[in-house]
Amino acid sequence: MLRFIANRLLQTIPVLFLVATLTFFLVRLAPGGPFSAEKKVPAEILKNLEAHFGLDKPLYVQYAEYLGNLCKGDLGPSFKYSNWSVNELIAMSFPVSLELGCYAISIAMLIGITAGLIASLRANTITDHAPMSLAMLGICVPTFVMGPLLILIFGLTLGWFNASGWDSARDRVLPALTLGGYYAAYVARLTRGGMLEIMSQDFIRTARAKGADDRRVLLKHALKGGLLPVVAFLGPAIAGLVSGSFVIETVFQIPGLGRYFITSVFNRDYTLVVGTVLFYFALVVLLNLIVDILQVWLNPKLRFE
């Protein structure tokens, strides 16, 4: 197991190197620069600015310097937020995104698994069709439609929750629900499918034959296997949560990492773009490793592979 983990972590290094290189050149060679967006800066000041950030050197020198600093864990200074380093910006904004992500995953699991279980217990009845139709609707209404709609209904019209910001609990309800609700729909469908498949297997019949009641069959025998598809979905879901957070943080004006990433792309804030992309990739790879370990733990069949 330890070897597996070490192996996977080692595999990450070339991936991150590749991502760093690709991102670096993509954003550098993109039209526009960090100082071209605002009103024209006088030539001398522009020169000074470029010299200050090392932009006057040849690109390959900049690249080598960037990689050198990267090895020391330094992501460089931000071009747009003067006197802020990328490390500081990430350290400040990531906890916000993390909190949002945790709420979303919890909501997705709680609502999704419950709805999926209820649907699977009486398949093809009204208690199956109703939650599943709702789940289908949840999948088809994208977060960038659902978010503004929820703001319109619960924020602006009813005034129950706040429409933007990230200060009080009232601010957090709508973004968490928007992001979590979307994934709850997926989780519900996967739970239902997984449970239906498990419940038709022989060992469940054996358990019933040996006198286990419904409750025991469900909790003791079926649940662990039935949730395997849900756990397998966690990997792609984490990647999806990242891009979902771009939308949510933009719609609800939350000062999280996703919003910094989107603005940095528009601002051509070179170091911030590369830094956030690298951070996202490292994070996703790490979380996926945890999901994989969880999967092996839940499904003994995988241990031999």
Next chain:
Amino acid sequence: MAESPAITTMPAAEPAEEGVSLWQDAWHRLARNRMAIGSAIVLAIMMILSFGAPLIAKQKYDEQNLQLGAVPPNAKYWLGTDYLGRDQFTRLLYGGRVSITVGLVATAVSLVIGVLYGAIAGYLGGKADTVMMRIVDALYSLPLALMVILLMVFAKDMGTNWEQFLLQKFEWKTRLGEYWNLILIFAAIGAVEWLTMARIVRAQVQALRKQEFIEAAFALGLRKRRIILRHLLPNVLGPVVVYSTLTVPAVMLLEAFLSFLGLGVQPPMSSWGLMINDGAQAMEEHPWLLIAPGTALAMTLFCLNFLGDGLRDALDVRASKD
């Protein structure tokens, strides 16, 4: 190929199986699924409306009426107008044309990449297959939306540059700059949405290779072309059709996501993602600007998903056993 008497008896077994072909069988099952048929009809209507937009709409999609401004839905402007006085019904039709085109073309791109990649991996087997599928696994869990965003920014001006280059060097007048963003979206989305398709095709090809009827076809001395066309393809085609139908909504969602962030289709062109973005910004005073494109997008995705599920039930060999 050697022909032994034992093999000559095999074709005789075939006629008993005949009667209803795979596709006829699937069609009958699909026709019984009311949700899927209903979805197909709604989609067909939407496509006719969208692609017939120049004939149906009374205005142009970028025609402004600044004096009018934003008015709620009424008899003249069925879905109201936006702050520039543009008719929302017209923009919805033209936007649908863009969104649906992106959905279809980008799916086709992902289909080509996915089927080729999956078929090669499944056909080669062994080490090559392991490496190829490990790459897919790795890509699957990465936030590729980040890369799509960077790609859209990176190649933003390339279309205009190339248009000028072609004009100056070869005096070849193109409209590359105008359509560049769309082309870029096709390529960028197609390049990230092929993973599931590759997995499915690879699994299918690998499973088929081991099946008796393929071995029998080989043993009968059928030509490779005939084996691929008559025996392999129909069996791969089912899942490919199903997952293509399910890829279209995913692609449309990604296009809307990009346009919503301001990275996809650029104004004054119209797309549902773009309209949702405009609507979300103005929803406090003019909620109809958000509700119409949001409903159109959600309805299309809903129908595509139901049609895909219906096709899966109708075509999936595993599900049709019981």
